[in-house]
Amino acid sequence: MNVTVRGRTNHYRTVAFDTAKNSVLLIEQRLLPHQFEVIGTRDFKETAKAITDMIVRGAGAIGATAAYGLAQGARAFRGKDLKKFERHVEIVYHTLKSARPTAVDPVNAMNDVRATMNSGETVEEQQALALAAAEEFANHDVQHCEEIGKHGAKLIRSGMKVLTHCNAGWLAFVDIGSATAPMYAAQAEGKKFHVFCDETRPRSQGATLTAWELAQQGISHQIIADNAAGHLMQRGHIDMVIVGSDRTLGRTGEVANKIGTYTKAVLAKRHGIPFYVAIPLSTIDWDMKSGFDIPIEERHESEVLGAWGITGKGKREYVRVANPGSGAFNAGFDVTPAELITGIITPAGVFKPKELWGRRKQLGFIG
Numbered sequence: 001m002n003v004t005v006r007g008r009t010n011h012y013r014t015v016a017f018d019t020a021k022n023s024v025l026l027i028e029q030r031l032l033p034h035q036f037e038v039i040g041t042r043d044f045k046e047t048a049k050a051i052t053d054m055i056v057r058g059a060g061a062i063g064a065t066a067a068y069g070l071a072q073g074a075r076a077f078r079g080k081d082l083k084k085f086e087r088h089v090e091i092v093y094h095t096l097k098s099a100r101p102t103a104v105d106p107v108n109a110m111n112d113v114r115a116t117m118n119s120g121e122t123v124e125e126q127q128a129l130a131l132a133a134a135e136e137f138a139n140h141d142v143q144h145c146e147e148i149g150k151h152g153a154k155l156i157r158s159g160m161k162v163l164t165h166c167n168a169g170w171l172a173f174v175d176i177g178s179a180t181a182p183m184y185a186a187q188a189e190g191k192k193f194h195v196f197c198d199e200t201r202p203r204s205q206g207a208t209l210t211a212w213e214l215a216q217q218g219i220s221h222q223i224i225a226d227n228a229a230g231h232l233m234q235r236g237h238i239d240m241v242i243v244g245s246d247r248t249l250g251r252t253g254e255v256a257n258k259i260g261t262y263t264k265a266v267l268a269k270r271h272g273i274p275f276y277v278a279i280p281l282s283t284i285d286w287d288m289k290s291g292f293d294i295p296i297e298e299r300h301e302s303e304v305l306g307a308w309g310i311t312g313k314g315k316r317e318y319v320r321v322a323n324p325g326s327g328a329f330n331a332g333f334d335v336t337p338a339e340l341i342t343g344i345i346t347p348a349g350v351f352k353p354k355e356l357w358g359r360r361k362q363l364g365f366i367g
């Protein structure tokens, strides 16, 4: 999307690759909305760390980062011995896979890259194929988000008030975003609507990233405290909810997304408000049989006990908020059951969550 920094507007992708430097280029999301900076990782270990430390975050963005990271690691190998190369690629794969556990996109992305690489007969061929496959994954991510926008925009009417949780915008993908795609497409069609962004503690992706994105695009929005949505729904101030997903189970239609999503889905059901989840196809896990099996990331307690912000003098600082001596439990994600979800907005159309399995062919997963 276009970003205006100090009066200059440029188009950026959240994740890109510098072939000459063999470096993954990432927007440093921890600095937003106060500073806009693009960093380059020097090797696959730095790329994995950028995922763990949330320099880059969001299902599609970490999927593309893992795909490029795999290509980066493969391209760094020196020599012609295919067996040694395969052992090296295995290490790169597992390092990137374990960077964050809940989102399935990194695994799906790297499996795609590896499948393409396997058709190469030499180390050199496989290295070239790895980069081509990573580029293809990133381009598909953008195409899928565009398609999600086309289908999802039909659900938004002028005058609507839409709630979203966390950031499933272009910063969480390579471009455009999943939950935001219908909003950007509806805006392009001239519709006027208002978005409530859950602040999304503890990392505040809604207050920092989604709000920044919507402001950049000139979409009317307000940040609300995480616990305000019930009140707004009860008073008729929310017409629909659109969120993203880090892993959607193709067999059951359950959706793992940022902690607090489940609560919003329960509230939406109680108030008869449609609750949509927007996903590219790389977010679907076709194998897992139950939402209880989804690995839920537990992050450091410091995220709950305090917050990062910017001082009056422009310095980025962490402040402790909670009682000194108290600890915290910090689960990053929760799982929303299918019956609370009105529809899944996919690149191929809007489906009931339990319809996904029967639509594998239409979605391109069986021949």
Ligand SMILES: CSC[C@@H](O)[C@@H](O)C(=O)COP(=O)(O)O
Binding pocket: 057, 058, 059, 060, 061, 165, 166, 167, 168, 169, 172, 173, 178, 205, 243, 244, 245, 246, 257, 258, 259, 332
């Ligand atoms: C990219 S879709 C998932 C997002 O909607 C978002 O809710 C999310 O859970 C991302 O989590 P994050 O921990 O910021 O990587």
